[in-house]
Amino acid sequence: MDNNHTGCTIDNIKIKTKGDGSTGDYEYWSGTSMAAPHVSGLAALAWAYKLNLSAAAVKDAVINQGDDDSSLTGRTLTGKRINANGTLNYLKSAKQIIVVDLTAISESVIVDDVEHTVVISVPYGTSLTSVVPTIDHNGASISPASGVAQNFTSSVEYTVTATDASTQAWTVSVTVLANTAKEITAFSLNDLAEDGIIDEAGHTIAINVSYGTNVVDLVPTITITGNSVSPASGIAQDFTNPVTYTVTAENDSTQAYAVTVTVGENPFAVAKVKFRDGSGSSKTTSKTKISLDFSGIGNSTEFIISKSADFSGASWRAIKDSTKVTIKKKSGKQKFYIKFRNADGIESQVFTKTLQYKVSKRVLKVSKKRVSKGDILVESGKNFSKNSEVVLYFSKPGGGYYAPKTVTTSKKGAFSISYRVNNPPGAYNWYAIDKKTGKTTKKLKYTIK
CATH class of the missing domain: 2.60.40.2340 (Immunoglobulin-like)
Structure with a gap:
């Protein structure tokens, strides 16, 4: 074949007669079975003309250089009929x-x-x-x-x-291309021990915090692979409800993550506190040292007690088998606020307890209210200031008082004196003054026969 293809050009051949093939003459056939060998033949012709062509280049030449045929519109992909001459001419000057x-x-x-x-x-x-x-x-x-x-x-x-x-x-x-990465790879809150558990498939982050954590003002630290995250890392958020964080990639695509914070169960949910003064009562006492009984406090190691709701001036104390607190010696109801703290540093809710304090009256006593001269008389008192002094006053039968006598109280606030009666017969009375508090007792009467 002449690669310059300068021979004649034949276009639009029509065969008027048909045969069944028995005569060996040309016959008329239609359909893809006839189109395929013609197109394949043109492809072979193109390769014969230019051996370095790829399949894509041959396809491009055959399709683009075909002739539009309205009868093929909608019936074939291109609506064209192949043109061998056009294809070869195109390939001669092609440089695509x-x-x-x-x-x-x-x-x-x-x-x-x-x-x-x-x-x-x-x-x-x-x-x-x-x-x-x-x-x-x-x-x-x-x-x-x-x-x-x-x-x-x-x-x-x-x-x-x-x-x-x-x-x-x-x-x-x-x-x-710009980076399409837009993942949250790490999520933590403040200095809390646990990091968030990231579910990349569901685009959720779950993080657990200890009981007592205030979730309305937590500051997250967020590590991402994208260009930015909103809300930004380091900005305090209210995690009472799930918070949505959106990561934006360098190509401006986005991915949203739902962050849920769950507060742990209250380890002090069944905790109980009661006072115990040894008399069986947990609501009233006349003692200044009283025990605290705890139950349901888990692994608590410390407690704090105060008469102030903000615990001002109070200090944490170690919990022992027998824990005692000091009660002010003041008559009336006293309200106390109590909290616990466990080994993990978690504090309990505030417990309130009210205790009725009854101040013990100072009591004077004589061994006999009627004595004879020469008898031994014992005079005693209790509920005075401990390890202190009490001043005793004794009346004279005819009026006035003898010189006062000072005695020392014991560590329980009691005293006792005894003497042989040598006073003249008559009616007597005596009273005492607590030297520390200045409080005066009622007068106690006795008679010497």
């Missing part, structure tokens, strides 16, 4: 880049036959300093050659030379 493949890393390739440009997108993180392109074209040659590494950090110009020696310059540009 069909496609450029960057060693299987191309995300997309856009070939512009008008501007003679090729724009290629590659994944984020791809290095462009030494990329090997595979270039499919329909010319006779291309320079730089296909398969030779190039630095695509800037555009590279390729020149395609056609069979007829005409040339066409092409500009190939490679763009690295």
